[in-house]
Amino acid sequence: MVTLAWLLLTYKVPPEPAAKRIALWRRLKAMGAIYLQNGVCLLPKTDDHMRRLKMLENDISQMGGEAVILETVALDRSQEEKVITRFKVDRDEQYREFLGRCADFENEIAKEIAINKFTYAELEEEDTDLKKLQGWLAKIKKLDFYGATLADEATQRLHACEALLDSYAQRVFDAHDENR
Incomplete structure (x- = not known):
């Protein structure tokens, strides 16, 4: 069995200004970190991750806070599975939200x-929305460890x-060919 190693960040920052504390939380979530409790997260x-956590440690220090970064492993397979499950649950929440946006795209x-709206302007708008979906899924997959x-x-x-x-685009193209 391969033992998985994680980086554990514990930190404490001043409650104010709240914007800095929230920005820190967002940066950690954007890295794919799971929180074991307030101020304790795992990657x-x-x-x-090591490089980025070291940079965050510096930022926390500049906020007047303190941070410790540790390398850790689970005590046993059961504990390891609990951690992996937490990572999967977090990603599944993001995938669920993504699937909802896909439904919105399909409905649009x-x-x-x-309403037979086959315009290039609408096609361009839908293409932009699809590109956003593609980028979003790529971000989620990058964090799906x-x-x-x-x-x-x-x-x-x-x-x-x-x-x-693609099908909608063909209909737009066909509609414009008919209008010539």
Whole structure:
């Protein structure tokens, strides 16, 4: 069995200004960290995470706070699974939100088709929305360290959105050819 190593960050920062504390929390969540409790978070041990945590440690110090970064492993397989499950749950929350946005995208195109709105301006808007979905999924996947359960569904749903936009684009092109 390969033992997984994690980086554990514990920190304490002054309550004010709240904006700095919130920005710190956002940066850690953007890295894919899970919180074990307030001021205690965990990331898989990678060189990138180590470097970024060291930079955060410096930022915390400049905020008048204190931080400690430790390398740790789980006591046993059961504890390791609890941690992995937490990572997966966090990613699945993000995938669920992503899937909801895919549904919004699909509904928007269905609405445009229903009212026969086949314009280049609308196609461009939908293309921009699809690019946002593609970028968002890429960000989630980058933080999906342990293979969350909804990863495949999210990928398939994005492919369906891409196919839907291709189909809509063809209808826009056809509509403009008819108008010539």
